[in-house]
Amino acid sequence: MTPASFDHHAPRTIDEALGLLAQAGGDARILAGGQSLVPAMAFRLAQPSVLVDINRLTDAPGLVEESDRLEIGPLVRHETLRRMPSRTPLGEVLAHLADHIGTWPVRTRGTFCGSLAHADPASEWGLAVVALDANLTLESASDGPRSVPASEFFAGMQMTAAREEEMLTAVTIPALPATARWGFAEFGRRTGDFATVLALVVHELKGGRMTGVRIAVGGVEDVPRRLGPAEEALEGAAPSKVRFEQAAEIASEIVEPLEDPLSDALHRRELVREMVLRALQRSTR
Amino acid sequence: MSQIRPLSFRLNGVDTSVTVEPRRTVAEMLRSDLRLSGTTVGCEQGSCGSCTVIVDGEPVRACTLFAVQLEGRELRTIEGLARDGSIQALQEAFVEEDAVQCGFCTSGFLVLAAAALESDPFIEDEAIDALVSANLCRCTGYGPIRRAVRKAAKTTRRAT
Numbered sequence: 001m002t003p004a005s006f007d008h009h010a011p012r013t014i015d016e017a018l019g020l021l022a023q024a025g026g027d028a029r030i031l032a033g034g035q036s037l038v039p040a041m042a043f044r045l046a047q048p049s050v051l052v053d054i055n056r057l058t059d060a061p062g063l064v065e066e067s068d069r070l071e072i073g074p075l076v077r078h079e080t081l082r083r084m085p086s087r088t089p090l091g092e093v094l095a096h097l098a099d100h101i102g103t104w105p106v107r108t109r110g111t112f113c114g115s116l117a118h119a120d121p122a123s124e125w126g127l128a129v130v131a132l133d134a135n136l137t138l139e140s141a142s143d144g145p146r147s148v149p150a151s152e153f154f155a156g157m158q159m160t161a162a163r164e165e166e167m168l169t170a171v172t173i174p175a176l177p178a179t180a181r182w183g184f185a186e187f188g189r190r191t192g193d194f195a196t197v198l199a200l201v202v203h204e205l206k207g208g209r210m211t212g213v214r215i216a217v218g219g220v221e222d223v224p225r226r227l228g229p230a231e232e233a234l235e236g237a238a239p240s241k242v243r244f245e246q247a248a249e250i251a252s253e254i255v256e257p258l259e260d261p262l263s264d265a266l267h268r269r270e271l272v273r274e275m276v277l278r279a280l281q282r283s284t285r
Numbered sequence: 286m287s288q289i290r291p292l293s294f295r296l297n298g299v300d301t302s303v304t305v306e307p308r309r310t311v312a313e314m315l316r317s318d319l320r321l322s323g324t325t326v327g328c329e330q331g332s333c334g335s336c337t338v339i340v341d342g343e344p345v346r347a348c349t350l351f352a353v354q355l356e357g358r359e360l361r362t363i364e365g366l367a368r369d370g371s372i373q374a375l376q377e378a379f380v381e382e383d384a385v386q387c388g389f390c391t392s393g394f395l396v397l398a399a400a401a402l403e404s405d406p407f408i409e410d411e412a413i414d415a416l417v418s419a420n421l422c423r424c425t426g427y428g429p430i431r432r433a434v435r436k437a438a439k440t441t442r443r444a445t
Binding site for chain 1: 288290306307308310313329330331332334337343344345346348349350351353354356397401415416418419
């Protein structure tokens with residue numbers, strides 16, 4: 001249970017960090033909160049020869065909410081989001097989701113960007129960025145920054161569009177309208193552990209009809225994603241039990257679930273139906 | 286290839302200097318290099334919470350933090366909290382409520398609860414339930430531990 005040896009670097013600037021990543025040529029890992037990476041190193045599932053510890057960065061952007069967007073820098077911890085004072089719909093969604101992540105000692109260390117880079121399919125933040133149309137900024141020493149939409153960031157289980165020398169330096173989430181409604185539901189076997197299936201719904205009610213409907217699920221397939229046909233079934237409709245059940249049914253039919261010894265495809269499909277239904281019901285309370 | 290590093294931080298109020306390999310976790314450094322065995326190591330993968338310590342006022346699992354990350358930081362362990370009396374109410378409540386059986390998880394629970402009571406002396410009962418779910422106990426059970434933390438919270442509030 002002792003990690004393999006590595007060289008530890010604690011750069012003060014993002015440029016310095018990017019330089020170290022480029023220099024290591026793919027043999028480096030970024031250490032942010034360490035709540036996934038360090039256990040993986042203890043098991044020697046990960047054996048980086050260089051750790052670029054970004055916890056000492058002095059020029060990393062923090063958590064900034066503007067009228068049209070929220071920006072989240074590379075060292076924003078889960079606990080910071082859970083306690084954020086924002087009372088906008090977007091702030092409320094993120095604080096609510098953060099409350100479902102791990103437990104306090106994990107949330108004080110673990111970071112939003114680190115969770116996205118780790119790309120566990122059942123991450124609350126993976127679900128959030130996909131549902132909320134976030135943009136991710138990836139930066140490297142050689143090519144500078146580039147912007148990747150959340151829908152193109154996740155490439156598979158614990159795989160992303162980030163190249164080895166790139167760092168996720170910021171995530172931008174567009175603001176939700178003041179009238180936005182949202183609902184979240186997840187099923188997990190243990191409090192604080194990753195959920196089996198989770199669903200997030202966002203929409204607006206205009207004249208009694210739902211518009212801009214977004215339905216995303218995580219933990220089901222190898223990446224979190226929006227479920228277009230389920231969204232379309234509700235677009236322009238008045239919220240009702242029958243409509244919600246129809247959309248949840250569509251959602252459960254179009255997913256291609258992962259299987260594991262504790263949850264087979266049928267189980268996950270049933271969970272998708274129920275979690276989407278609950279998220280929809282919660283969005284209209 | 287691995288660099289042995291000098292490292293300076295505050296440990297239980299005392300300036301401390303050691304030399305460590307980067308791969309040394311805070312938990313291993315405490316137990317093996319500094320001979321402070323009050324921090325127990327259960328799972329070594331950030332799941333059980335028995336190695337909980339306080340870094341700059343926040344509870345952290347010592348098995349998921351490398352010692353080199355402590356440079357210039359303030360680390361508090363069960364030994365320091367016991368010595369300065371700041372967990373006396375918790376210790377007494379754990380005894381009175383029979384919240385200790387084998388004792389392996391106890392120091393982790395005490396440190397976790399101490400951090401919570403320091404950060405919010407008016408912590409609500411439901412928040413205490415969520416709090417203790419962070420750490421694993423496999424013999425005493427959570428009933429007595431919850432009761433003990435609630436009792437200590439009341440005692441602490443009366444004292445302030």
